[in-house]
Amino acid sequence: MHDIRDLIRKGLEAHGYDGLYCAGECGCDLSELFACGHIGEGCEPGYKVLREGSDEYYITGTKPEGAPAPDVDGAGLIAAERKRQIMEEGWTAEHDDAQTDYELSQAAAYYCIADDCHDSELVFPSTWNSVHMKRGGFPFPNLKDLIKAGALCAAEIDRLQRAKAKEAA
Structure with missing residues (x-):
């Protein structure tokens, strides 16, 4: 705890x-x-x-002159969530590289779809355990879910870029 x-x-x-x-x-x-x-x-x-x-x-409470602004915009929140996923959940590049059937982008879509439109069979990655797909709460999607979706999109982009670089080598 x-x-x-x-x-x-x-x-x-x-x-x-x-x-x-x-x-x-x-x-x-x-x-x-x-x-x-x-x-x-x-x-x-x-x-x-x-x-x-x-x-x-x-x-x-006063930011010192020249100090960087806190990461409170969407990109900063997504980057912080992605870092958390790697550090706390262990979802490393090696793990992501094994997701070759676009599971990461499917999971991102799962977090973006409104609850009344949600059909988990269409977007839920079939090879994943549902225990990892806890949503943030009502209403769907909420800020927490959208941040997770953004981090999963970032992970998928990184995976695709690594795959492209590997093919070119």
């Missing part, structure tokens, strides 16, 4: 944040989430900033 701090830490990291802050009260970096005891009450994602005239950092 995951500690809630680990889940929050992963989410913050995936979106480019350095920690949490509570305006006027405290801030904590990713290594010490909720050290203040707030347990997330009133906390917002924050950035690490060097304190003027010091070599110490603090967490603030």
Whole structure:
């Protein structure tokens, strides 16, 4: 079972944040989430900033000048989900390369189809176990499902590019 701090830490990291802050009260970096005891009450994602005239950092809600924007757009959410699929689920390039009957794009379609139009026999990859195809909740498709679909499309594109490069070699 995951500690809630680990889940929050992963989410913050995936979106480019350095920690949490509570305006006027405290801030904590990713290594010490909720050290203040707030347990997330009133906390917002924050950035690490060097304190003027010091070599110490603090967490603030103001993005430092020149810092990259957090990955909150669709492409960033998809990239973070794909990274999660690889790191946590083990869906590596080797696994994906074995999906030669377009199972990855079929799975992506499964996550995109509205529930009232859903016919799992038409889009569900026949070689996959349904346990891996948990949908995000009602209504379908929802944001979580669309992010998964995008990550599966990215995996299929990568697989096709590797196959093309292998053929050319």
